[in-house]
Amino acid sequence: xxxxxxxxxxxxxxxxxxxxxxxxxxxxxxxxxxxxxxxxxxxxxxxxxxxxxxxxxxxxxxxxxxxxxxxxxxxxxxxxxxxxxxxxxxxxxxxxxxxxxxxxxxxxxxxxxxxxxxxxxxxxxxxxxxxxxxxxxxxxxxxxxxxxxxxxxxxxxxxxxxxxxxxxxxxxxxxxxxxxxxxx
Amino acid sequence: xxxxxxxxxxxxxxxxxxxxxxxxxxxxxxxxxxxxxxxxxxxxxxxxxxxxxxxxxxxxxxxxxxxxxxxxxxxxxxxxxxxxxxxxxxxxxxxxxxxxxxxxxxxxxxxxxxxxxxxxxxxxxxxxxxxxxxxxxxxxxxxxxxxxxxxxxxxxxxxxxxxxxxxxxxxxxxxxxxxxxxxxxxxxxxxxxxxxxxxxxxxxxxxxxxxxxxxxxxxxxxxxxxxxxxxxxxxxxxxxxxxxxxxxxxxxxxxxxxxxxxxxxxxxxxxxxxxxxxxxxxxxxxxxxxxxxxxxxxxxxxxxxxxxxxxxxxxxxxxxxxxxxxxxxxxxxxxxxxxxxxxxxxxxxxxxxxxxxxxxxxx
Numbered sequence: 001x002x003x004x005x006x007x008x009x010x011x012x013x014x015x016x017x018x019x020x021x022x023x024x025x026x027x028x029x030x031x032x033x034x035x036x037x038x039x040x041x042x043x044x045x046x047x048x049x050x051x052x053x054x055x056x057x058x059x060x061x062x063x064x065x066x067x068x069x070x071x072x073x074x075x076x077x078x079x080x081x082x083x084x085x086x087x088x089x090x091x092x093x094x095x096x097x098x099x100x101x102x103x104x105x106x107x108x109x110x111x112x113x114x115x116x117x118x119x120x121x122x123x124x125x126x127x128x129x130x131x132x133x134x135x136x137x138x139x140x141x142x143x144x145x146x147x148x149x150x151x152x153x154x155x156x157x158x159x160x161x162x163x164x165x166x167x168x169x170x171x172x173x174x175x176x177x178x179x180x181x182x183x184x
Numbered sequence: 185x186x187x188x189x190x191x192x193x194x195x196x197x198x199x200x201x202x203x204x205x206x207x208x209x210x211x212x213x214x215x216x217x218x219x220x221x222x223x224x225x226x227x228x229x230x231x232x233x234x235x236x237x238x239x240x241x242x243x244x245x246x247x248x249x250x251x252x253x254x255x256x257x258x259x260x261x262x263x264x265x266x267x268x269x270x271x272x273x274x275x276x277x278x279x280x281x282x283x284x285x286x287x288x289x290x291x292x293x294x295x296x297x298x299x300x301x302x303x304x305x306x307x308x309x310x311x312x313x314x315x316x317x318x319x320x321x322x323x324x325x326x327x328x329x330x331x332x333x334x335x336x337x338x339x340x341x342x343x344x345x346x347x348x349x350x351x352x353x354x355x356x357x358x359x360x361x362x363x364x365x366x367x368x369x370x371x372x373x374x375x376x377x378x379x380x381x382x383x384x385x386x387x388x389x390x391x392x393x394x395x396x397x398x399x400x401x402x403x404x405x406x407x408x409x410x411x412x413x414x415x416x417x418x419x420x421x422x423x424x425x426x427x428x429x430x431x432x433x434x435x436x437x438x439x440x441x442x443x444x445x446x447x448x449x450x451x452x453x454x455x456x457x458x459x460x461x462x463x464x465x466x467x468x469x470x471x472x473x474x475x476x477x478x479x480x481x482x483x484x485x486x487x488x489x490x491x492x493x494x495x496x497x498x499x500x501x502x503x504x505x506x507x508x509x510x511x512x513x514x515x516x517x518x519x520x521x522x523x524x525x526x527x528x529x530x531x532x533x534x535x536x537x538x539x540x541x542x543x544x545x546x547x
Contacts, residue, residue, distance in 0.1 A: 040201055040202065040204075040205040041201075047418075051410055051414060051415055054410050054414075055408065055409075055410040055411060058408075058409055058410055059373070059408075062373055062376075062406070063373065063376055068376065068377070068379075068381075068382045071377065071382055072381070072382045072383070075382075075383060075384070075388070076384070076387075079384070079387050079388055079391045079392075082391040082392055083390075083391045086391065101301070101393070104301070104302075105304075105393075108302065108304075108305055109305065112305050
């Protein structure tokens with residue numbers, strides 16, 4: 001147990017020493033190559049060598065299991081804190097007989113469900129309408145219907161620039177208006 | 185007497201250089217207080233535009249140009265949800281939009297707007313089969329063209345690919361700009377951080393609703409912390425005398441810090457199905473009730489990648505051309521970063537004229 005701990009500590013210390021050894025080496029190299037130049041210029045070269053080495057180590061560290069584990073823990077805590085805050089704010093609003101964010105969420109979800117059901121029904125009616133139209137025209141599906149069998153909303157067979165009044169997305173708000181040209 | 189001069193000269197020179205440096209720094213410091221006011225004056229968007237279509241928070245901007253369009257097929261820019269789209273039209277001379285307008289394309293840009301908490305339930309389906317489809321239908325009706333050309337940037341590139349696969353007849357040409365398609369690679373840090381073992385996206389979205397802009401901003405800054413938090417301020421300080429540099433710096437920083445929240449559900453879907461499960465390249469991604477099959481994409485493809493992109497490495501975009509059903513496909517790997525691909529001076533000189541030429545042959 002003690003040996004394991006010693007090994008871990010030694011590994012950590014070795015890594016730490018390696019980082020500083022590399023920093024020192026890259027800075028010395030940069031300093032040597034800048035010999036003969038003005039001190040500010042040499043300092044700039046040493047600085048950029050240091051920052052480059054540091055940037056490489058940051059990248060390496062941010063890919064390490066230690067960092068990823070730390071990030072996960074931090075995220076979990078942040079999410080937990082936010083949950084508690086949400087619950088507290090919800091209770092607070094309800095105590096004052098107000099509307100909380102969760103209430104709005106529930107209403108929005110209910111609206112989404114109703115919307116989905118309505119769009120599904122419209123898609124079904126649309127599909128039946130197409131079938132009936134095809135039958136009326138000649139007891140056979142029209143060539144267009146043959147090529148693109150009617151699919152629910154979002155299907156790839158949708159005909160461009162010929163939006164049907166009852167098609168799913170026609171129910172969304174669609175306001176087209178022209179304005180005078182402007183510079184943003 | 186003469187022999188002593190060479191030994192003292194370097195020492196005097198060094199002292200002189202240090203003194204010059206000190207006086208330069210003092211002069212730069214005196215310019216710092218005015219920076220804030222200059223930052224407030226940064227203009228967002230360079231090319232004259234008009235809003236031609238609005239839906240919910242989304243707006244479609246049209247860039248009329250000085251003369252009528254030379255090509256009948258409209259070109260639509262589809263931007264990501266995480267930032268504002270004016271990076272594509274940053275300043276005169278550094279505007280991707282300007283290139284296309286000058287080349288005679290009927291150019292449009294989708295500005296998704298800033299989502300509020302009420303938009304947290306918007307899904308990929310709403311964006312791909314809703315907004316983008318409605319925009320293309322509107323533009324088809326407006327221009328009389330049978331289809332449009334799409335140019336998708338970053339996340340907008342993934343949206344454009346999904347849309348083209350689901351509605352192939354609406355798209356004549358597809359240009360992807362640093363678009364993440366294959367998330368199996370672990371080259372980028374975001375891919376590692378988005379791993380399900382590190383990030384519970386369901387719990388995150390359930391707790392926060394929308395993905396906060398500050399969270400995204402912190403994530404992007406952390407991709408290169410030394411560069412963003414140390415080198416960048418030092419560079420700015422050292423070049424405070426250079427007005428052109430300062431203006432460009434402030435314009436870019438204004439955009440970089442202009443993050444917007446991402447609607448919760450679409451963020452959940454994008455992280456879960458793209459980053460974590462990588463369903464798009466397996467042709468298993470469900471958008472609404474349809475499954476996206478990239479083989480359906482038969483139009484000409486131009487895939488633009490940045491070799492120094494730390495956000496979307498080339499390995500994420502490169503496989504796209506092998507996954508589509510198109511015969512006319514081309515990739516360009518350009519030496520730039522994620523933003524430099526759109527706003528860099530070299531990209532303006534070399535890349536975009538080539539892209540304009542490619543598109544003009546197919547429009």
